[in-house]
Amino acid sequence: EPEVTQTPSHQVTQMGQEVILRCVPISNHLYFYWYRQILGQKVEFLVSFYNNEISEKSEIFDDQFSVERPDGSNFTLKIRSTKLEDSAMYFCASSAQGGPQPQHFGDGTRLSIL
């Protein structure tokens, strides 16, 4: 079964450094998402992306965050200057349609900020 793949599985970064999280969505999906889950808390929406632009973002997704689809397969989340509170699991998801439709999640990247 097709799946969303994310790399790396674990990223350790010093506070203030830039980090890029990578995702390969399911190949025929058109909508891409980033979510985060702080340890012990609920899954929170960050951003959705369609047709090479952001379609929706949450209040969490401030100027420190950006997303990009640099080629036909990858979808990235960049955090420009990481803070301690950015430590979380970051999940990429994709769906065939918008609207919203069922979203399929990758295994996540655990981001640890020191």
Added chain:
Amino acid sequence: QKEVEQNSGPLSVPEGAIASLNCTYSDRGSQSFFWYRQYSGKSPELIMFIYSNGDKEDGRFTAQLNKASQYVSLLIRDSQPSDSATYLCAAGLSGGYQKVTFGTGTKLQVIP
């Protein structure tokens, strides 16, 4: 703040029993509802989705939606120890919105 509410549990059921997981949502504009299963330290795995009032069955799982009461439920028949996980309820709005709002999840323990 539009919310999706779930009892955090744990909900303990014996093996073979029916597990009933409940969820309420506050935004009447919500049109799409999803149940995800999340094992500890893992990512959410889509179990069921439902858009219309009534029941939707898939194997041992039945999702139920009552929009008038703003209530969604998930029934798991013949519960197995492998069903032990946290079950996340999520809701999405109509009108082209992409965002899905998750509840905090209900932890299910199936006792052998």
